[in-house]
Amino acid sequence: xxxxxxxxxxxxxxxxxxxxxxxxxxxxxxxxxxxxxxxxxxxxxxxxxxxxxxxxxxxxxxxxxxxxxxxxxxxxxxxxxxxxxxxxxxxxxxxxxxxxxxxxxxxxxxxxxxxxxxxxxxxxxxxxxxxxxxxxxxxxxxxxxxxxxxxxxxxxxxxxxxxxxxxxxxxxxxxxxxxxxxxxxxxxxxxxxxxxxxxxxxxxxxxxxxxxxxxxxxxxxxxxxxxxxxxxxxxxxxxxxxxxxxxxxxx
Ligand code: BV8
Numbered sequence: 001x002x003x004x005x006x007x008x009x010x011x012x013x014x015x016x017x018x019x020x021x022x023x024x025x026x027x028x029x030x031x032x033x034x035x036x037x038x039x040x041x042x043x044x045x046x047x048x049x050x051x052x053x054x055x056x057x058x059x060x061x062x063x064x065x066x067x068x069x070x071x072x073x074x075x076x077x078x079x080x081x082x083x084x085x086x087x088x089x090x091x092x093x094x095x096x097x098x099x100x101x102x103x104x105x106x107x108x109x110x111x112x113x114x115x116x117x118x119x120x121x122x123x124x125x126x127x128x129x130x131x132x133x134x135x136x137x138x139x140x141x142x143x144x145x146x147x148x149x150x151x152x153x154x155x156x157x158x159x160x161x162x163x164x165x166x167x168x169x170x171x172x173x174x175x176x177x178x179x180x181x182x183x184x185x186x187x188x189x190x191x192x193x194x195x196x197x198x199x200x201x202x203x204x205x206x207x208x209x210x211x212x213x214x215x216x217x218x219x220x221x222x223x224x225x226x227x228x229x230x231x232x233x234x235x236x237x238x239x240x241x242x243x244x245x246x247x248x249x250x251x
Pocket of ligand 1: 015016017018022027028029030033044115155156157158159162181182183184185186189207208209223224225226
């Protein structure tokens with residue numbers, strides 16, 4: 001159990017695909033996940049995009065279309081984090097590995113998408129991101145270069161530098177509480193955030209269905225994010241102790 005009163009704490013939250021699972025968006029590595037159908041190197045690397053831009057465009061066009069499906073909406077976990085942003089007295093940095101817009105649609109205003117955003121495109125030369133409605137295709141070119149370039153998804157692929165790393169690392173060294181929600185902890189540098197936060201004295205909570213990378217965390221709240229995240233947010237806002245829901249706290 002953590003008895004610290006976090007009502008004025010500096011908090012960093014990291015979310016992964018698991019927070020959006022209950023909203024109907026596939027995760028990557030779970031059964032039936034996004035990467036079961038396509039090898040990662042083909043659709044999540046610059047080399048794969050160079051080799052077959054149509055394949056990669058179809059992968060991201062399908063995911064963009066899914067965001068507009070009537071059955072895809074923010075869930076209780078997204079809304080709880082938006083409430084935390086509204087009511088928390090201390091600093092809060094919400095970092096997401098997700099490229100969907102469910103945090104924003106739940107009311108979170110400050111969201112750092114370290115792996116990019118599905119609804120944006122960027123010029124491959126200037127890497128300037130901007131919202132784009134139409135699907136990716138060879139006809140969709142930039143307007144910023146003399147020789148118009150085929151627009152690419154504004155997504156951070158393997159081997160590419162994640163977005164906002166300076167801001168994230170600064171916040172991790174200053175935070176009192178690091179919270180990981182719905183991530184397998186397999187992709188770096190995100191998977192290393194827990195160690196940096198702990199090295200600077202933060203306490204840490206992991207919310208997941210499985211104890212994927214929970215060993216360095218003080219508290220493991222096992223279960224669906226839609227149940228565990230609202231519970232955790234209420235404890236933080238009320239200054240109540242936060243308890244592991246696994247058999248024993250993981251220390
Ligand atoms: C970089 C594109 C440096 C977006 C993605 C150090 C050591 C080893 C390797 C490396 C290293 N440093 C860099 C690397 C290489 C690489 C890497 O980490 N490889 C791994 C595979 C070993 N990292 C990189 O290349 C990164 N770049 O470091 O650049 C650099 C330096 C200088 C100059 C240039 C470059 C770039 C990484 C970004 C890659 N892009 N995807 C997209 O298409 O969406 S990664 C992909 O995995 C997604 O972004 C995703 O967000 C991320 C993590 O996945 P999760 O979100 O965790 O999803 P997953 O399915 O894995 O797990 C879901 C979890 O949810 C599970 O635990 C499940 O139990 C849980 N869950 C399910 N349902 C629920 C739930 N939990 C709660 N409730 C539920 N209902």
